[in-house]
Amino acid sequence: MEIIQHLLDGFLIAFEPLNLGLVIVGVTVGLFIGAMPGLGSVNGVAILLPLTFLVPPTSAIIFLAAIYYGAMYGGAISSIMLGIPGASTAVATTFDGRPLALKGLADKALIAAAIASFFGGTVSIILFTGFAPALASVALDFGDQEIFALMLLAFATFVGLGGDDIPKTIFSICIGLVFSAVGMDIISGTPRLVFFDITGFLHGINFLVLAIGVYGIGEMLWTIDSTRGNPSMSKVQISVERTFTHMKDVLKEWKPAWIGSLLGFFVGILPAAGATPGSLMAYGISKMTSKNPEGYGKGEVGGVIAPEAANNSASTGAMLPMLTLGIPGSPTTAILLGGMVIWGMVPGPLMFVEQSDFVWGLTASLYAANFFAVVINILFIPVFLWVLKMPFTILAPVIFVLCLVGGYAPTEDMHDVWLMVIFGFGAYLLRKLDYPLAPAVLAIVLGPIAEPALRQSLIISGGDATVFFTRPIAGPITIIAIVLLFLPLVQLIRKKRKKAREAQS
């Protein structure tokens, strides 16, 4: 009951006119920042951080959190409409969001994204409200061994992601892993794979550079090629009736919504992971457990719901280690944490006791931000759909420019823009050869988390790999991952046997 009292106090703070106004402005700004390719919540929060000195700390964090939240909603928009991930957290949304838009169901995909985001956000805030301190200790129990086991699980769920061609999927994962290894190796303290001594490789290959290259430029080339430069974008009608039918359809998809919400929240609270891996894993698991896994990647609404529920859920989850442990769970919370230091706060285990107003004001404002984000998002859908009515000859150059801006924004380095264009052409060629590309994107996200965790574990254990099986949390996760990894193989053998038997009889 104490919690409810705290939460009510928090609502009094969140509904002060200044704070409520900041929530609405923040969510709207966030929505557009998220929708701009390349500009994600990290950039938005970093740019607006100095402005927050004008208001008290609690209002400041409410504003920044609202931007963070809005950006999670907004990221889906360009993923669905243009096929370019609006933010790194929305890459998984392109997998099915884009095919849906091409089928003329962009409105359905947008509604699914908005509702899933709302659902994921709500579930995670409730978990946050009820169990924050307890969950913080779970995050502490996660050492390097557990993180590696979890990453292994993520890879395992994705082996099935690229269709049935497992060798090609594994090849794609390997390419992604090689790219993820470029740059500084923190374990040996030396740069590696700095091709041709180009200094731009020292900061590694930014994941967004690959994602925008593959899904923005690669996708555009593919469209031009497959339609001979004259694509007929299927027109979308907007009507209230259609909207309600879509809503009904979306509400039936409860399974991916729950998978995304719970998994996203859990991955979010683990330091170092964040919303991007959370949404990719949610997509993988949702596909695996779906009745219609073949439909994923071709425009299955569950493939939009799972990652969108997950990225909103993870963004709330990531605030938990930030507040209770002083460790950011995602790049954006790292900036928020910097803000808290500037405002003179000490995040840590005592935060909930010493800065109770701040924490509960923030929590309550998350409920408000979530509500306003879904309302504002749905109201804007007709505006977004208008984009699709533009002729392709206009849309294509716009997409191209947005890709370039998106490649430049995260690092402000022309090197990355060139790299992105090269990736775009490479992706187009690989796609012509039927290679799945999502696993490469997954690998470049998870590689930099998995690799140091593996090596740190092995240094601590003195090279003994059994630690992944014997530790209480890591053990079961590793075993599940290995089972999942070999599942497709078993299925393959079974299929062959069945065929052989049929041939005999």
Added chain:
Amino acid sequence: MNFSRRSLLGLAVLAGVGFGAVAPAQAFEPVKPVDFVIMAGKGGGADKMARLMQTIVEKHNMASKPLIPINKPGGSGAEALVHVQNAKDQDHTIMVTLNSFYTTPMRQPGLGVDSLKFAPIARMAEDTFLLWVNKDSGLTTFDQWVDHVKKEGDKWVMGGTGKLQEDQLITDFLNANFGLKMKYVPYKGGGTVAKQLAGNHISSSVNNPSEIEGFFKAGTAVPLVAFTNDRLSAFPDAPTMKEKGVDFAYYMQRSVVGAPGMSQEAQDYYTALFKKVYDSKEWQDYRTSKSLYGDFLTGDALRDYWKVNNETHRAMLAKMGAS
């Protein structure tokens, strides 16, 4: 953001041309937003401090043109050093540095970077280091710790930030001077190291106070010894290394430098600017609350300080067989 910055740049270039044509050499004022390069990633200790400086400048309207923070974390600062060294507009490029300012050029001679060529603007602080254990270890004094770690041999795991950087230099010092065989495991940032200590995944750490403060206040992390000249007021019970019989102190510089070749006028301008930041109430409060050392230093005094530190680090790296 990009468009507005572009157009600002365009305007600034035009203004600069006009300005340069009429105005003779006089007091420098930036004519466009200043590139404020940060030698570390977003959210780390160096980044937090740089953003605090930027916020103080904005809050008190100290500068006519804003500082634009740019993170260049690649290659332990190699990317930032090369970027600033090759800056086309030296008078509008400054950088926040730490100790990789010394060690990175030594460890990657291929970069062709000479730290002493950078323009000394201001040393804003020196961060301090302490030795930390988890309270579950039951260790409360440094002497107990030495005895215990001796017995544990290489089962004792010291976590730290990066390889052959500050934390490992201190670990190496402890191993060499107290006959220990601790194993060193590098992590990406000080916050992660603190978390690993709190979760008992590593046995000890040498975090900066700002990184581990939360766990110290909660009683999870216990400081055993300070690598400073005097005891820190925030941790009065932690003796200095000197009291323990070895005269050793180690600090992390938090300095602002200008691009090599920056004009004297520009250097004077930035020095005056950062002196204002240093004197501000916010910065002084931050220094006190985070147990920072090191007074304001600029010009030749700062360069001399770099020279001394360069040699210290060269010797430390040579001992570790790294350079």
